Amino acid sequence: MNIQVNEQGNIVLISVAEERLDAHNSTDLKTRLLSLFEDGKNNMVINLEGVRFVDSSGLGALVSGFKNASARNGSLKLAGLQPQVQSMFELTRLHRVFEIFPNTEDALASFHP
């Protein structure tokens, strides 16, 4: 899976450079997030700007990351959701769980209010 990881201070910006986040590649994302948690990185922004399609497995990987960040007193926030991807969060009511920002700048700024 094509993922770019950039550290910005104590926040990790993860950009998913895949058109689909589904049962084929969601385990890769989950594993990548877990290794970041093991390295002590607990504050994350996931940039989904390039993702055009997400299924229940993709949502599951993001939920896994959210739970791990919360359990470590950190937070995992989302940015740049395409309209159809946003509608998936609404369909599954996960938009009430995640903090979702229009772009990565706003998401990163939210860590330093």
Next chain:
Amino acid sequence: MSERIELDITLPKETRYLGLVGQIGESMARSLDRFTGDREELAYHINLVLTEAMANAIQHAKEPTSTEVRITITLIRHKLTIKVYDQGQGFDLCTLAPPDTACLEEHGRGIFIIRTIMDRVIYRKLKDGHVLEMEKTLH
């Protein structure tokens, strides 16, 4: 809408073909002549239902002899029917509760999503496996 489309697809039982089957569904949705609703939403929904149902069949078709998944997509007049066949042990559709958002489960949203999008969902046993049948009336 008077088109009649019948697709019968057989694919290897591998998740790397999810994108292909989803794309077929999207292309079909975009090609419908007389559909008056939100075409982009329909394209995403058909992609999603096919992806979820095929992933489900791969997960449940653990029989080592079955190496393929068969999917049929039929559109007759306004009625879209998608059937996904698996040769696994199956599952009980009735016992699958909608995901509890308070508990934040990582799994279990697939069938919930299919049921939300489609009008009718049936899972039944065949002689050599199971079939997940999903219907939706398009306007």
